Amino acid sequence: MVQWTDFERTTIQDIFSKIDYESVGHQALTRCLVVYPWTQRYFSKFGNLYNAAAILGNPKVAAHGLTVMRGLEKAVKNMDNIKSTYADLSVLHSEQLHVDPQNFRLLADCITIVVASVLGANFTAEVQAALQKFLAVIVSALGKQYY
Numbered sequence: 001m002v003q004w005t006d007f008e009r010t011t012i013q014d015i016f017s018k019i020d021y022e023s024v025g026h027q028a029l030t031r032c033l034v035v036y037p038w039t040q041r042y043f044s045k046f047g048n049l050y051n052a053a054a055i056l057g058n059p060k061v062a063a064h065g066l067t068v069m070r071g072l073e074k075a076v077k078n079m080d081n082i083k084s085t086y087a088d089l090s091v092l093h094s095e096q097l098h099v100d101p102q103n104f105r106l107l108a109d110c111i112t113i114v115v116a117s118v119l120g121a122n123f124t125a126e127v128q129a130a131l132q133k134f135l136a137v138i139v140s141a142l143g144k145q146y147y
Protein backbone atom coordinates (compact mmCIF):
# COMPACT_ATOMS: atom_id res chain seq x y z
CA MET A 1 0.00 0.00 0.00
CA VAL A 2 1.18 3.52 -0.77
CA GLN A 3 2.19 5.52 2.30
CA TRP A 4 1.26 9.19 2.40
CA THR A 5 2.68 11.81 4.71
CA ASP A 6 0.30 14.26 6.35
CA PHE A 7 1.75 16.97 4.12
CA GLU A 8 1.02 14.96 0.97
CA ARG A 9 -2.55 14.19 2.02
CA THR A 10 -3.31 17.78 2.94
CA THR A 11 -1.66 19.10 -0.19
CA ILE A 12 -3.61 16.83 -2.55
CA GLN A 13 -6.89 17.63 -0.81
CA ASP A 14 -6.06 21.31 -0.85
CA ILE A 15 -5.20 21.35 -4.57
CA PHE A 16 -8.42 19.57 -5.53
CA SER A 17 -10.53 21.83 -3.34
CA LYS A 18 -9.06 24.93 -5.01
CA ILE A 19 -8.90 24.13 -8.70
CA ASP A 20 -11.71 24.51 -11.21
CA TYR A 21 -12.19 20.97 -12.56
CA GLU A 22 -13.81 22.13 -15.76
CA SER A 23 -11.03 24.51 -16.68
CA VAL A 24 -8.09 22.34 -15.57
CA GLY A 25 -9.54 19.21 -17.19
CA HIS A 26 -10.25 21.03 -20.44
CA GLN A 27 -6.80 22.64 -20.61
CA ALA A 28 -4.95 19.45 -19.65
CA LEU A 29 -6.76 17.21 -22.13
CA THR A 30 -6.38 19.83 -24.87
CA ARG A 31 -2.65 20.10 -24.18
CA CYS A 32 -2.29 16.31 -24.26
CA LEU A 33 -4.10 16.02 -27.61
CA VAL A 34 -2.07 18.87 -29.13
CA VAL A 35 1.38 18.02 -27.81
CA TYR A 36 1.04 14.23 -28.18
CA PRO A 37 -1.13 14.01 -31.32
CA TRP A 38 -1.17 10.20 -31.38
CA THR A 39 -3.47 10.34 -28.35
CA GLN A 40 -6.17 11.72 -30.69
CA ARG A 41 -6.73 8.27 -32.16
CA TYR A 42 -8.73 7.19 -29.11
CA PHE A 43 -11.11 10.13 -29.47
CA SER A 44 -12.18 9.75 -33.09
CA LYS A 45 -15.83 9.97 -32.13
CA PHE A 46 -15.21 13.43 -30.67
CA GLY A 47 -15.29 14.94 -34.18
CA ASN A 48 -13.05 17.84 -35.20
CA LEU A 49 -9.57 17.59 -33.66
CA TYR A 50 -7.97 19.07 -36.76
CA ASN A 51 -5.69 21.60 -35.05
CA ALA A 52 -5.03 23.20 -31.66
CA ALA A 53 -7.86 25.75 -32.03
CA ALA A 54 -10.34 23.04 -33.06
CA ILE A 55 -9.32 20.85 -30.11
CA LEU A 56 -9.67 23.74 -27.67
CA GLY A 57 -13.06 24.67 -29.08
CA ASN A 58 -14.39 21.11 -29.16
CA PRO A 59 -17.12 20.77 -26.48
CA LYS A 60 -16.56 17.01 -26.24
CA VAL A 61 -12.96 17.59 -25.26
CA ALA A 62 -14.12 20.03 -22.58
CA ALA A 63 -16.71 17.57 -21.28
CA HIS A 64 -14.24 14.71 -21.22
CA GLY A 65 -11.65 16.84 -19.38
CA LEU A 66 -14.22 17.27 -16.64
CA THR A 67 -14.87 13.50 -16.62
CA VAL A 68 -11.16 12.84 -16.10
CA MET A 69 -11.03 15.33 -13.20
CA ARG A 70 -14.05 13.69 -11.58
CA GLY A 71 -12.19 10.40 -11.95
CA LEU A 72 -9.23 11.93 -10.14
CA GLU A 73 -11.52 13.23 -7.40
CA LYS A 74 -12.50 9.64 -6.63
CA ALA A 75 -8.84 8.89 -6.01
CA VAL A 76 -8.51 11.98 -3.79
CA LYS A 77 -11.37 10.65 -1.67
CA ASN A 78 -9.84 7.17 -1.54
CA MET A 79 -6.15 7.86 -1.22
CA ASP A 80 -5.55 4.62 0.69
CA ASN A 81 -7.34 2.49 -1.90
CA ILE A 82 -6.53 3.97 -5.27
CA LYS A 83 -5.81 0.59 -6.92
CA SER A 84 -9.18 -0.91 -6.03
CA THR A 85 -10.98 2.38 -6.70
CA TYR A 86 -9.53 2.32 -10.21
CA ALA A 87 -9.99 -1.38 -10.94
CA ASP A 88 -12.95 -0.87 -13.31
CA LEU A 89 -11.35 2.16 -14.99
CA SER A 90 -8.21 0.12 -15.63
CA VAL A 91 -10.25 -2.67 -17.25
CA LEU A 92 -12.13 -0.09 -19.36
CA HIS A 93 -8.97 1.63 -20.62
CA SER A 94 -7.15 -1.62 -21.38
CA GLU A 95 -9.76 -4.10 -22.56
CA GLN A 96 -12.34 -1.84 -24.16
CA LEU A 97 -10.51 1.32 -25.18
CA HIS A 98 -7.08 -0.32 -25.77
CA VAL A 99 -5.30 2.83 -24.63
CA ASP A 100 -1.52 2.40 -24.64
CA PRO A 101 -0.67 2.80 -20.92
CA GLN A 102 2.32 5.05 -21.74
CA ASN A 103 -0.27 7.72 -22.49
CA PHE A 104 -1.49 7.87 -18.88
CA ARG A 105 1.78 9.45 -17.82
CA LEU A 106 1.58 11.97 -20.65
CA LEU A 107 -1.87 13.16 -19.56
CA ALA A 108 -0.71 13.18 -15.92
CA ASP A 109 2.19 15.46 -16.91
CA CYS A 110 -0.22 17.80 -18.71
CA ILE A 111 -2.37 17.92 -15.56
CA THR A 112 0.74 18.81 -13.51
CA ILE A 113 1.62 21.65 -15.88
CA VAL A 114 -1.89 23.10 -15.84
CA VAL A 115 -2.17 22.86 -12.05
CA ALA A 116 1.24 24.59 -11.79
CA SER A 117 -0.01 27.45 -13.93
CA VAL A 118 -3.14 27.80 -11.76
CA LEU A 119 -1.34 27.68 -8.41
CA GLY A 120 1.49 30.01 -9.43
CA ALA A 121 3.76 30.77 -6.48
CA ASN A 122 1.89 28.25 -4.32
CA PHE A 123 3.18 25.47 -6.56
CA THR A 124 6.34 24.96 -4.51
CA ALA A 125 8.77 22.11 -5.12
CA GLU A 126 7.17 20.18 -2.24
CA VAL A 127 3.67 20.67 -3.66
CA GLN A 128 4.90 19.56 -7.07
CA ALA A 129 6.47 16.42 -5.57
CA ALA A 130 3.22 15.56 -3.74
CA LEU A 131 1.11 16.04 -6.88
CA GLN A 132 3.50 14.03 -9.02
CA LYS A 133 3.51 11.20 -6.49
CA PHE A 134 -0.29 11.20 -6.44
CA LEU A 135 -0.47 11.14 -10.24
CA ALA A 136 2.16 8.38 -10.44
CA VAL A 137 -0.06 6.25 -8.20
CA ILE A 138 -3.02 7.00 -10.50
CA VAL A 139 -0.98 6.04 -13.58
CA SER A 140 0.11 2.80 -11.95
CA ALA A 141 -3.47 1.97 -10.84
CA LEU A 142 -4.85 2.67 -14.33
CA GLY A 143 -2.14 0.45 -15.79
CA LYS A 144 -2.74 -2.43 -13.37
CA GLN A 145 -4.90 -4.39 -15.81
CA TYR A 146 -2.13 -4.43 -18.41
CA TYR A 147 0.46 -6.37 -16.40
Ligand code: HEM
Pocket (backbone or CB within 6 Å): 039, 040, 042, 043, 064, 067, 068, 069, 070, 071, 072, 089, 092, 093, 097, 099, 103, 104, 105, 107, 108, 138, 142
Ligand atom coordinates in the same frame (compact mmCIF):
# COMPACT_ATOMS: atom_id res chain seq x y z
C1 HEM B 1 -12.91 7.39 -20.41
C2 HEM B 1 -10.33 8.76 -16.52
C3 HEM B 1 -6.30 8.77 -19.21
C4 HEM B 1 -8.92 7.68 -23.15
C5 HEM B 1 -12.55 7.77 -19.12
C6 HEM B 1 -13.46 7.93 -18.02
C7 HEM B 1 -12.75 8.32 -16.94
C8 HEM B 1 -11.37 8.40 -17.35
C9 HEM B 1 -13.28 8.64 -15.52
C10 HEM B 1 -14.99 7.69 -18.08
C11 HEM B 1 -15.25 6.24 -17.77
C12 HEM B 1 -16.70 5.85 -17.86
O1 HEM B 1 -17.44 6.39 -18.71
O2 HEM B 1 -17.11 4.98 -17.07
C13 HEM B 1 -9.01 8.86 -16.92
C14 HEM B 1 -7.92 9.27 -16.05
C15 HEM B 1 -6.79 9.27 -16.81
C16 HEM B 1 -7.17 8.87 -18.14
C17 HEM B 1 -8.06 9.62 -14.57
C18 HEM B 1 -5.37 9.62 -16.44
C19 HEM B 1 -5.01 10.60 -15.68
C20 HEM B 1 -6.67 8.51 -20.51
C21 HEM B 1 -5.78 8.59 -21.65
C22 HEM B 1 -6.51 8.28 -22.76
C23 HEM B 1 -7.87 8.01 -22.32
C24 HEM B 1 -4.30 8.97 -21.56
C25 HEM B 1 -6.11 8.21 -24.20
C26 HEM B 1 -5.01 8.76 -24.68
C27 HEM B 1 -10.22 7.55 -22.74
C28 HEM B 1 -11.32 7.32 -23.67
C29 HEM B 1 -12.48 7.24 -22.87
C30 HEM B 1 -12.06 7.41 -21.48
C31 HEM B 1 -11.23 7.20 -25.19
C32 HEM B 1 -13.92 7.03 -23.38
C33 HEM B 1 -14.45 8.38 -23.79
C34 HEM B 1 -15.88 8.34 -24.25
O3 HEM B 1 -16.30 7.30 -24.76
O4 HEM B 1 -16.58 9.35 -24.10
N1 HEM B 1 -11.28 8.06 -18.69
N2 HEM B 1 -8.52 8.61 -18.18
N3 HEM B 1 -7.93 8.14 -20.95
N4 HEM B 1 -10.69 7.60 -21.45
FE1 HEM B 1 -9.59 7.98 -19.81
